[in-house]
């Protein structure tokens with residue numbers, strides 16, 4: 001069995017810390033989660049590179065830096081209930097499991113959800129709850145959430161996410177067109193008040209669903 005701990009440390013130092021991510025809990029989480037387990041075996045050797053990678057079904061595991069930035073932007077202290085939309089490989093969910101109390105994750109493609117479930121269990125992240133559903137409605141039964149992270153690009157911010165945030169809660173979501181987006185942080189500052197921040201340009205696969213893009217097939 002290959003030891004990836006040196007590659008993982010290099011990834012965190014070179015791609016995360018050197019680019020300005022400071023949250024010690026995020027850094028420690030990314031030092032712990034075995035990213036190579038979340039990609040296909042043939043791609044294991046590339047798991048710590050500075051890039052997204054294919055995970056099948058035309059979807060990707062996000063670039064490590066993007067996972068770090070999104071996780072830091074959620075401002076988690078360990079007590080929170082968090083919703084992720086877009087389980088994909090399960091890697092971001094594993095990082096969240098080390099940063100928050102309860103983690104819920106929605107994935108629209110059943111085969112990806114099944115594989116993520118298996119890997120998360122094998123790696124000791126059974127506390128992550130996964131559901132196969134159109135995540136553009138959020139997860140009403142488990143709301144409210146202290147933090148919501150959307151890992152696919154949306155044409156606009158679905159109202160359900162705003163409604164399902166606690167007051168003080170943070171939503172991180174890429175918003176834009178199908179090919180590139182701006183990563184936004186929206187904080188619920190009151191019952192009807194929200195504050196918006198634009199963070200950085202990004203490129204995610206599309207959020208497909210009732211309040212997202214239409215599927216092309």
Ligand code: SAM
Pocket residue numbers: 059060061062085086087088089090091092093106107108109112133134135136151152204205206207208209212
């Ligand atoms: N967070 C993932 C990881 O760590 O591997 C990366 C996610 S990938 C960039 C985006 C994921 O969002 C894909 O798996 C895609 O199937 C999923 N997705 C797209 N639209 C969705 C929707 N409406 N509800 C749930 N998942 C959706």
